[in-house]
Amino acid sequence: MKNFGFVLLLLLSSTVFAQKNKLLKNTLAKMVIWNQKAAGLPPEGTAFESPKWQNFKDSVFTSHYGRLKAVFASMGFPGEDMVGKEGTKHFWLMVQHLDKWPAFQQQVLNSMEKEVAKQNASAKDFAYLTDRVRLNTGQKQVYGTQVTYNTDSCKAIPRALENPESVNQRRKAVGLETLEKYLNGMSEMHFMMNKDRYEKVGILKPKLYPVQN
Numbered sequence: 001m002k003n004f005g006f007v008l009l010l011l012l013s014s015t016v017f018a019q020k021n022k023l024l025k026n027t028l029a030k031m032v033i034w035n036q037k038a039a040g041l042p043p044e045g046t047a048f049e050s051p052k053w054q055n056f057k058d059s060v061f062t063s064h065y066g067r068l069k070a071v072f073a074s075m076g077f078p079g080e081d082m083v084g085k086e087g088t089k090h091f092w093l094m095v096q097h098l099d100k101w102p103a104f105q106q107q108v109l110n111s112m113e114k115e116v117a118k119q120n121a122s123a124k125d126f127a128y129l130t131d132r133v134r135l136n137t138g139q140k141q142v143y144g145t146q147v148t149y150n151t152d153s154c155k156a157i158p159r160a161l162e163n164p165e166s167v168n169q170r171r172k173a174v175g176l177e178t179l180e181k182y183l184n185g186m187s188e189m190h191f192m193m194n195k196d197r198y199e200k201v202g203i204l205k206p207k208l209y210p211v212q213n
Helices: 002-039 051-075 080-096 102-117 123-136 164-173 179-193 195-200
Strands: 147-150 155-158
Touching (some): 051 080, 051 102, 179 195
16 A cells, blocks of 8 residues: 555656646747747837837846746756757747846856756757857857848858857757858848848848858
């Protein structure tokens, strides 16, 4: 009977744990919808610099900071074994946008690194957050994931980058494509998002980097 009671307790605990994780996964999925709205472009007719839009962005990110901080304090970085690949990506993505709180981003990055080592989180996502944290703390990025644009030619340029001559080796180690391919993709996306403005000044296509096959 004691053994039966122990097994029953384990089953009940597992059920409660699974239900809790499912609830967290669903919560993250709902939060990320608002996160993507705040991280994206403002509605048509609303200027990006307008106080209304900036207040909306700040309210979403501040609210998410408090909620994600509580999740992290309770269970650390929620790996794939806890909330699935989608849930883990949602948590990472929202932390990625918390640039006003780099200390928290760093805490999450440290915890995420352990999960990546166990193949319980994405190494690619880890690279993106690494670069974000480094730039937000006055350091050079490692993988070149964070870019700015030369608007005279519509060309993506990596922000301050450490040892650029070996960046593709570092990118390959975490499963990222070459920096040149990545920058070309970012340039093409930037051009499509701003096509009308570029065409008005005679720029009909983005300026791309040569890519070795």
